[in-house]
Amino acid sequence: MDKKTRVAVIFGGQSTEHEVSRVSAESVIRNINRDKFEVVMIGITKEGKWLRFNGPVEKLGSGEWEQIALEESLAARQKCILDQSLAGSGSQNVLAEAASARSIFNAAGVGEDNGQGIDVVFPVLHGSNGEDGTIQGLFELAGIPYVGPGVLASAVGMDKAYTKIVFEKEGIPQGKYLVFNRKALKANVDDVVSKVEGTLTYPCFVKPSNSGSSVGVGKARNRQELIDTMVEAAKYDRKLLVEEFIDGREVECAVLGNDEPIASTVGEVVPCNEFYDYKAKYIDNNSRITIPADLPESTIKEIRDYAVRAFKSLDCAGLSRVDFFVHKGSGNVYINEINTLPGFTSISMYPKLWEASGIPYDELIERLIDLAVERFNDKTL
Ligand SMILES: Nc1ncnc2c1ncn2[C@@H]1O[C@H](COP(=O)(O)OP(=O)(O)O)[C@@H](O)[C@H]1O
Ligand SMILES: [Mg+2]
Numbered sequence: 180m181d182k183k184t185r186v187a188v189i190f191g192g193q194s195t196e197h198e199v200s201r202v203s204a205e206s207v208i209r210n211i212n213r214d215k216f217e218v219v220m221i222g223i224t225k226e227g228k229w230l231r232f233n234g235p236v237e238k239l240g241s242g243e244w245e246q247i248a249l250e251e252s253l254a255a256r257q258k259c260i261l262d263q264s265l266a267g268s269g270s271q272n273v274l275a276e277a278a279s280a281r282s283i284f285n286a287a288g289v290g291e292d293n294g295q296g297i298d299v300v301f302p303v304l305h306g307s308n309g310e311d312g313t314i315q316g317l318f319e320l321a322g323i324p325y326v327g328p329g330v331l332a333s334a335v336g337m338d339k340a341y342t343k344i345v346f347e348k349e350g351i352p353q354g355k356y357l358v359f360n361r362k363a364l365k366a367n368v369d370d371v372v373s374k375v376e377g378t379l380t381y382p383c384f385v386k387p388s389n390s391g392s393s394v395g396v397g398k399a400r401n402r403q404e405l406i407d408t409m410v411e412a413a414k415y416d417r418k419l420l421v422e423e424f425i426d427g428r429e430v431e432c433a434v435l436g437n438d439e440p441i442a443s444t445v446g447e448v449v450p451c452n453e454f455y456d457y458k459a460k461y462i463d464n465n466s467r468i469t470i471p472a473d474l475p476e477s478t479i480k481e482i483r484d485y486a487v488r489a490f491k492s493l494d495c496a497g498l499s500r501v502d503f504f505v506h507k508g509s510g511n512v513y514i515n516e517i518n519t520l521p522g523f524t525s526i527s528m529y530p531k532l533w534e535a536s537g538i539p540y541d542e543l544i545e546r547l548i549d550l551a552v553e554r555f556n557d558k559t560l
Contacts, residue, residue, distance in 0.1 A: 183215060185297045185299075186298065190223070190239065190304065192223045193225055193226070196304075198242070199524070203305075204239055211545075222245065230248040300318055302326065304520060310391070323555075329554075333519050335493050337519070346492065349488055354424075357422075361418070383424050384423075385409050385411075385420070388420055393455060428472075428505045429449075430502070434490040435497075435547075470528075478505060
């Protein structure tokens with residue numbers, strides 16, 4: 180029998196999406212085909228500590244994994260290696276964590292040509308340090324194939340202001356927007372406000388350029404709210420966006436592939452709050468998902484077409500979920516954003532869209548792993 184592919188599933192992380200990442204990872208690990216794949220679990224705590232976890236997988240979603248992993252001797256040994264290699268160097272935490280990552284990879288046999296090494300990494304991470312190209316850079320350095328877009332696509336996809344430049348170049352319709360630096364806001368708020376008022380009308384949307392889960396996103400109905408929401412958004416990023424409000428239905432499309440990606444059917448999210456804010460996403464649990472979205476066939480086609488173009492314009496790989504608004508009055512489609520490592524729990528939009536399009540969850544995981552290897556070979560050959 181062929182040797183099983185060793186897949187390292189990395190979960191957790193320091194972003195606001197730590198919890199959802201754990202639930203996504205538990206789904207992936209439970210559904211991965213064990214006849215073909217052997218799983219190595221690596222968790223990143225909210226403090227940024229990397230820990231090898233040997234199970235049981237049921238302790239993952241709840242967060243109990245962390246204590247178990249901490250208590251295991253491997254963690255203690257890694258700490259020892261770290262202490263020795265970094266003692267007295269005054270290195271920053273991030274260096275320690277990079278060393279820790281390497282020691283975990285080494286302990287797991289990454290890069291070893293003895294049949295014990297990790298073959299592919301599946302980063303089931305969302306948000307900063309997981310979805311933004313930083314960890315992808317580590318995988319590049321380690322020379323391991325990984326699921327999902329590379330460094331460039333991940334970094335661009337995480338930065339909403341930059342993504343808009345790329346979408347604009349690609350000719351995908353999007354709402355009007357302005358970009359400001361936190362410093363400009365602090366230096367002259369009146370100037371910023373008059374620039375906004377010169378271009379947009381109220382209400383408008385304010386958001387940090389690099390963020391996720393709607394953290395720091397706010398709707399401003401007047402000048403005072405504009406200032407308040409900008410100050411709030413500036414807590415999360417040095418770059419902020421002010422956007423035209425689009426009174427639209429929120430629809431999402433899943434993309435899968437490398438150079439010739441395919442688009443799924445389209446799903447609709449009906450938020451239980453005024454907009455799809457953090458509470459509506461993770462706390463209130465009353466937001467609804469409809470697959471397929473009840474939209475004219477021509478609109479569905481347009482969305483799928485834009486989704487593939489968005490994916491290609493960023494040079495994505497593996498997967499991405501592309502989110503749009505369909506204007507309630509005109510029916511026009513506007514792109515909102517791209518998520519390069521979307522939520523992956525068994526009830527998340529991305530896998531649900533593929534399930535509805537004929538690719539069940541376990542097969543989706545397998546395809547993503549194959550795509551990771553394909554992209555790696557394409558880069559290295
Ligand atoms: N320009 C806009 N017009 C209307 N609603 C918006 C606009 N921008 C964001 N929203 C609302 O805020 C939510 C979060 O914004 P989004 O840009 O998707 O950030 P995140 O990356 O945090 O999901 C959206 O799902 C939508 O409900
Ligand atoms: Mg969003």
